[in-house]
Amino acid sequence: NAGVMQNPRHLVRRRGQEARLRCSPMKGHSHVYWYRQLPEEGLKFMVYLQKENIIDESGMPKERFSAEFPKEGPSILRIQQVVRGDSAAYFCASSPASGVDEQYFGPGTRLTVT
């Protein structure tokens, strides 16, 4: 019974490149959340998705960031033209239902922009 899977675990990108972060939710979970954790800061919500739908993207920067959760395959968080300030740990979480249940987190992807 695999938990939430994220890959890659570590990602190094040069300024201006694109970063693609992948998340496979727990089996049976159809709700996916992305959070970002900057050094010495708390987890900040970015986006909430269900299959083929973005439900809440109020935490996503307006430019360069996008997310999707296709009918088949993992959820993808895409960061275009990365800058040094994008360096952070990005966590994906999933839940079987909306709102009420606890969220199950993956191990995170640590993005370093050089």
Next chain:
Amino acid sequence: SQKIEQNSEALNIQEGKTATLTCNYTNYSPAYLQWYRQDPGRGPVFLLLIRENEKEKRKERLKVTFDTTLKQSLFHITASQPADSATYLCATHTGTASKLTFGTGTRLQVTL
């Protein structure tokens, strides 16, 4: 705006004692509050959830209280062990949206 605060200073206690961590929130009324544990380099792990109409919740050595008048939750670990050393995060949910709002966490260090 919604604000959730945890003591940013590390809490150091001796093995066997009870650790008490505090979470305060302002400017909103969460429908429920959750506590997570996070170890270095890992994702948060869910521990306990308490709803606004519940005063107290227990799970093994863990106990959580929720005081909506004080706008505060207390998280207790009894008979603490070195393996309990980690950062503990509280998170709130308003009930109208699925996103969680996290505190910055309190690092607990349990020594022999």
